Amino acid sequence: MGLELRQLRVVRAIADEGGLTAAARRLGMAQPSVTQTLARAERAVGGVLFRRGARGAAPTALGEVVVAHARTVLDAVERMTAAAARHREDDWPAAVRIGCAPGLLVAHLSVAVPLVAGSDVQITTATGAAGHVAALAAGRAEAALVTRFLAPGAARPPVAEVHGEGTLRGAVVAVEPLFVGVSDRHRLAARAEADLAELAGERWCLPPGADDGLGARLAEACRRAGHPVAVRVAEYAAALTLAREGRAVLPMMPGSRTGPGLVLLPLRGEPLTMETVLHWRSDGPLSEEWIRSLWEHLVRAQRDIIEAAPAYRAWLADHPHWRTTPPGPAALHRPCG
Known part of the structure; x- marks a missing residue:
């Protein structure tokens, strides 16, 4: 049998x-x-x-x-099914267009989308969320994978409320704590975690032109920690250099690979979190079944690839209450409850 x-x-x-x-x-x-x-x-x-x-x-x-x-x-079965469906449906795009904010899951889309859709994928990457969402709403993209940043206690409004598009839907892929990249010579580099208040007086590096809320959320979190935030705008490569030299610190995804000279420092109490959301249009060409399959591939990559990073894996082991990914596609997810 x-x-x-x-x-x-x-x-x-x-x-x-x-x-x-x-x-x-x-x-x-x-x-x-x-x-x-x-x-x-x-x-x-x-x-x-x-x-x-x-x-x-x-x-x-x-x-x-x-x-x-x-x-x-x-x-293989999912790819065959998707390819068969694409040949039955005249409105299925020859290449699925997806807009993405920079993130660790973006690279996986080039594998996951052809696997799920049975067609090519065209990925556009740019900072911020508004441009990707606007392209999706206007029909210039079939999906978007974007991030937004939240401080503790901040409400997570549904996607349609955030973007004002009645046909726009979203499913949370992951909610993650943000760590801080510091020089390996930093006074806190050897710590398992630190309070945000202990970084008072540091200069933070943020990317230019992003509209994802990171700057506002960082300022709010620092205010709650009892100190103002000092920000320097720099492209990612320059920001990494400044951090390695001890001239700045920068918020980083917990699954990041840092390389020599840089340490990922977790923050006690998760004062900053990042939410990754897959968007699509309910009146678009992508079916609910297709979206769920893509969402499952992204969640699997989150667990098997991103959370395998040593610093992230150690943090998750020390925080068993944290649930990065939801049990199914949903517009809202609370990782601790």
């Missing part, structure tokens, strides 16, 4: 989510059905695929082999 696609989807979901309950929620199945499907898959391959414990389900050696092949098979 061979493995069925349903069983492969369950095996992949358990591996992605780390447990049967979360896998059931992601697949829209009852947990007993997930348990039964897993049992049938294990009978088909002749061995145990996951070891279950208090911390969830971890793949066995056999499970790792099956999970890897399940991903390959399901990716």
Whole structure:
């Protein structure tokens, strides 16, 4: 007896989510059905695929082999299905156009979109969110992957309210704490984390021209910490040089690879967070099923690639309450609740 696609989807979901309950929620199945499907898959391959414990389900050696092949098979099936749908639908774009703010997930789109859509992808990268959203609303793009920054306690209004577009929809891919890039000679460089107040008097580097709210959120967070913020505008490469030389500090994504001379310093209490959102138009050519599949690929890349960075992995281990990714595509996600 061979493995069925349903069983492969369950095996992949358990591996992605780390447990049967979360896998059931992601697949829209009852947990007993997930348990039964897993049992049938294990009978088909002749061995145990996951070891279950208090911390969830971890793949066995056999499970790792099956999970890897399940991903390959399901990716191929999804690509075939998308390609067939594209040939049936005259309005499907020859290349899916996506506008992106700079971020660690952008590179993955060049792999994920052709895999999901069965077509080429055209990616436009620029700082800020407004231009990408405007292009999406005007039909010059099919999707957008953008970021916005929030301070503790700040409301997260739905995407349509933020951009005033009734047909614009959004699904949160990740909510992450921002770290600070400091010189490895900085007085706080050896600390596991620091209070934002301990960075009083530092000069912060921010990118030029961004409208994503980072400058305003940084100023607000510093005000709450009891000190004003001093900002220097610099392109990213120049900002990295200034930080390595100890002449500035800069907010950085926790999954960043820093290179020599620079240290990622986590901030106690997560005073700054970054939200990554996938946008599309409800009246556009991309179906809900297609969007969900792309969202799942992005979430998987977030977990398997970005969160594998040593500093981020260590921080997540020390903050088990934090849930970077939501259980399913949704316009709002609270990582701690």
